[in-house]
Each structure stands twice: as C-alpha cells, then as structure tokens.
Amino acid sequence: MNKKIELFLTFLKIGATTFGGGYAMIPQIKNEFVEKKGWITEDEMLEMIAVSESTPGPIAINMATFIGYKEGKVLGSIASTLGVILPSIIIIMILSIFFNRFIENVYVSYAFKGIKCAVAFLIIKAAIELIIKMEKKALPIILFSVTFILALMMEIFGFRFSSIYLIISGALIGIIVYAIILRKKQEQEKGNEE
Amino acid sequence: MIYLILFLEFFKIGLFTFGGGYAMIPLVKEVVLNYGWLAEDKFYDFIGLCEATPGPIALNMATFVGYSQGGVLGGLVASLGVVLPSFIIILIIASVLKKFSDNIFVKSGVRGIKPIVMGLILAAGITLLIKNLNVAYSLDTAFTNFDYVSLIIVSVIAFIFVFVKLIFKKKLSPVIIILISAALGLAISLIFA
Secondary structure, three states, X not given: OOHHHHHHHHHHHHHHHOEOOHHHHHHHXXXXXXXXXXXXXXXXXXXXXXXXXXXXXXXXXXXXXXXHHHHHHHHHHHHHHHHHHHHHHHHHHHHHXXXXXXXHOHHHHHHHHHHHHHHHHHHHHHHHHHHHOOOOOHHHHHHHHHHHHHHHHHHHHOOOOOHHXXXXXXXXXXXXXXXXXXXXXXXXXXXXXX | OHHHHHXXXXXXXXXXXXXXXXXXXXXXXXXXXXXXXXXXXXXXXXXXXXXXXXXXXXXXXXXXXXXXXXXHHHHHHXXXXXXXXXXXXXXXXXXXXXXXXXXXXXXXXXXXHHHHHHHHHHHHHHHHHHHHOOOOOOOOOOOOOOOHHHHHHHXXXXXXXXXXXXXXXXXXXXXXXXXXXXXXXXXXXXXXX
C-alpha cells in the first residue's frame, strides 16, 4: 500500500476512536507506529512528545504532522493531519445540525444539567493533575497563583482581558529568569570557583 | 466577513494554546463571549458533548463554533484556522530545527508558560462549578438560589471517581464520567421535579 494512504487511514482510525482529547491519543499512536508498524522508535516518540509540548496547538495535530513528515515529507504530513481531523469535523457537523433542537428537549436538558457538572469536574481534575506535576519552586507557584486570582477576578468583576497576554508574559518571564538570569548566575559561580 | 473573522480568531487560538485541549477552553470562551456568538450555558453544554465524542477537544470546539456562525463553510474555516499554526510550526521544526526542544530559550519559555496555563484551567473549572451551583458574586445573596441538585451530582461524580481509583486502581475515562453524570442529572431532576 502507498505509504501516504496508509498514513491517512491509520490516522483516520486513531481520530475516529480516541475519546478524551489529545493526550489520550499518545498510547494509540505508540501502539500503531512504534509497536505494530515499527516506523518510529521509542526515543523518537518521546522526542515528538517533547516537541509537541513545547509548541502551540492540539497535541494530536502536532504528532500527526510530525510522523507524516518523517514518513512522507510534506504530502505525508498533509495526509496524516487530514486523517486525524476528518472524523472530528464530520461528527461535530452532524451533531451541530441536531444540537439546537436536541438541547431544547426537557429530558435532554436534565441530562445536560448533570453533564455540566461533569465538565466542571473534568476541567478541575485536569488542572489538579497538572498542578501535582508542577515544579514546586517560588516562581512557578507565584505565576500560577497570580494567574488564577486574576482569571477569577476577571470573571467576578466581569472585565475582559485576553489570556493570550498572560501566556506571552509567562513565556517572557520564563526566558528572562531561566535563560538569562539563572544562566548568568551559574556562569558567575563557575567563574568564582576557578 | 464572518469566515475571515472565524479563521483569524481560531488561528490565534491555535497559535497560543500550549498544553492540550483543556488549555484552549478559556481562550475559546473569551472569543465566543466577546463576539456574542453563543450563550455561556450552551458553550459548556457543548464541551460536555465534545468530551463524549472522539477527536481533539480543540478541533471539536472550532468546528462547532464555526458551524454555529457560518454553516459548513464556517466550520471548515474555523477548523483550518485552529490546525494551521501547529501544522506549519511542526513542519518547520521537523525539516529545519531538529534540536528545537533542546534550545534553552524554548525550554525557559515553556517553563514560564506552564504555570500560567494551569492557573487559567483551574480558574475555568472553578468558575464553571460556581455557575453550576448558582452561587452569586455578592456576600448577602450568595446562597439564596443555591443549586443543591448540582452539588449532589458533583459530589457523587467525585466520589465515584475517587472510589474506582482507590479500589480498582483504574481511572474512569471522560466518556464514562459524562454518561454517569447524564444519568444522574436525569434521575435527580426527575425525582425533585
């Protein structure tokens, strides 16, 4: 089978069968491309996850583009990305057609009262799982707390401020503190020792 | 031009989301509310539906919001917008910048972004919880319309999740949690109604 078609079909399958967002896709991708096909080594897989986490965008798209490029250059990456996004797009379009009528039904609205609670639970759970893994040092704790309080205040007092500015500030603070100041300090300490 | 706006807004969202689908929720919420595209309630209803359908949450939200504003073409344009930044950046990294994630500036920037994203996600979850419980943001009327049904549902979900995790050492998947909560919502609302 042509490799581009195989890429497309494999990612189509992954896109259609992974519930629960991008991270849930990692074991599936590993199963298909590392274990079954052997196109990618375990190390390459870890490298791809690292790159996906340090670049913006949905992890699933990052991984599909990466694997597609490695196996079939630009055309391969287009085939993989299309494969992974098509099932979502088609399913959501079909759901959207019925969503408005569907949501007005009394019983459905009762069910959604429960679902909304589950969504709050899932979002808080995702945040807690990330916080547990956070570096327990002064700077990350301060950045986290300030953002959390600011975001809650925005909600309570109803003023709008794009979170994008907060994310950009985080990147700048990270670069200034970790890449410039801390590195200089380390170099100075090395100099002192010598 | 709604298609251009959809494309640009979702392109921006795709460009600034680090750390997976949940990180996208606050950004999409801001855009949707700023333009008045959807009521907040409906937005959260839809996230619930996204959790129960396959595929990346970010992409599901883009398709849904795009479709609601511009039909099939709107859905396609918004999806393309949210996917393109990732696609282009990864292509560049895969072909040219092989050592990208080892770069000291990239590493430091990501270390700074991570705690910010966690703060945003936790705030999004807590505000939704406050909304579900119908707690008002004022001291004297805070609990007048308190929603006990939602409190029961959230507590039961949390209890089941922790119970299964401790006893069976298994994490319930989001799909199962959504299904249980839908059944709970239906059952409890019918009993109280």
